[in-house]
Amino acid sequence: MERQILMQNQMRERQMAMQVAWSREILKYFGAFFTVVTVGLTVGAIKRKKPFLLAPIVPLGCIFAYQIDSAYGTLIYRIRGEAESIMMSEHDRLDLPHGTPTFDSIEKARRARSSLASFLEK
Template sequence: MGFLLSKSMDANLKKQQEFMLHNSRLQMERQMEMQNQMRERQMAMQVAWSREFLKYFGTFFLVASTGLTLGAMKRKTPAMLAPIFPLSFILAYQMDNAYGTLIHRMRGEAESIMASERERLGLPHGTPTFDSVEKARRAKSSLASILDK
């Protein structure tokens, strides 16, 4: 009788372990999907910000270039055209960032760094561990309780 009960409990335990493993895998997949969707939304916001900034900077560049060109022609001083040169580099960068391949080149460079220069990617004091986070949490908790008194 005890053997049958033990065998039944072992089977239930095994089923429970498989169920827990399946649930933890499902939870991990959901977390990874959520993090990926958040990353995609943040990247979309960055591209949208670049495009919006380009509209304003492009307008500024157009007005400034026109004003500097007319001023240089009126005063007959070509030196007034000098600010157009650095401003054009900023405009080209913003155009590349908003509509060009800058993101693709940056991704390629990041992949290269991850493959060949791994030592540059370390965090100060290493990766946080459960113990380090718990120690900091306890320190904050004890400090808050001292301040509340």
């Protein structure tokens, strides 16, 4: 049992590391996109004297800030803290529909599926 818990924890850590690495990779691409768009819109707004062309920079800047926070900031710690809070004070939100599966419910579903498969074969 202890080995299984350790294995599951290692898998969880690897998945989280992959998510952080994914965020950092996405940040590189989005950062390049954001830079090109910001420079292009700024030049266009100055040349055409239309300041409304700068409007898309605001939502793109919010997305960029989120990506930075996700890749290098404290977003993961805040999410973990919120998850811990939910687990402590709002545990009823985590209940599964029809409750936690039991051995009997799994066996019942397995038997029903195998009897259906044998019925369809006939």
